[in-house]
Amino acid sequence: MELSEIRRLLLDQHTELRTIIGELEAAALRVAAGDSAAVRVVDASIQALATALAAHHAAEDAHLASFLPGADAWGTERAKLLRERHDASHAVMDAAVAEAASPAASSAARAATALSLATALREHMSVEEKYILTESLLRDDGIIVEFGG
Numbered sequence: 001m002e003l004s005e006i007r008r009l010l011l012d013q014h015t016e017l018r019t020i021i022g023e024l025e026a027a028a029l030r031v032a033a034g035d036s037a038a039v040r041v042v043d044a045s046i047q048a049l050a051t052a053l054a055a056h057h058a059a060e061d062a063h064l065a066s067f068l069p070g071a072d073a074w075g076t077e078r079a080k081l082l083r084e085r086h087d088a089s090h091a092v093m094d095a096a097v098a099e100a101a102s103p104a105a106s107s108a109a110r111a112a113t114a115l116s117l118a119t120a121l122r123e124h125m126s127v128e129e130k131y132i133l134t135e136s137l138l139r140d141d142g143i144i145v146e147f148g149g
């Protein structure tokens with residue numbers, strides 16, 4: 001697979017993740033506004049997001065983990081960034097999944113968790129798009145232009 005194709009695939013997955021995050025956020029805001037029935041939508045969206053995120057990170061790790069360290073002078077930092085961001089995202093995602101499965105968690109707590117998860121994952125993708133999934137780094141001619149592209 002060419003680097004430009006890998007970039008396209010991963011950015012398309014970001015678009016899909018942003019769609020699910022948008023649905024999750026909308027449902028969480030409904031819960032926060034008093035619509036308790038929307039809690040089910042929050043929980044379902046959390047599950048959908050966990051599945052999509054796991055698949056996306058498996059793809060990022062498979063395509064980028066071995067490429068990044070040698071990609072350019074900042075390759076080691078880029079690989080470290082990817083690893084740290086994935087670990088951090090998995091931690092917040094796992095906590096949200098556990099809460100969604102817990103009868104003890106209140107609707108308000110679920111909504112708050114969903115909103116902070118949405119913010120964290122959007123930031124995660126923005127950082128990746130700035131430092132890793134750039135056109136200058138993932139180009140088919142292998143010539144790296146600049147850090148942060």
Ligand SMILES: [Fe+2]
Pocket residue numbers: 057060085086124128
């Ligand atoms: Fe990622």
Ligand SMILES: [Fe+2]
Pocket residue numbers: 010014056060125128
């Ligand atoms: Fe990503």
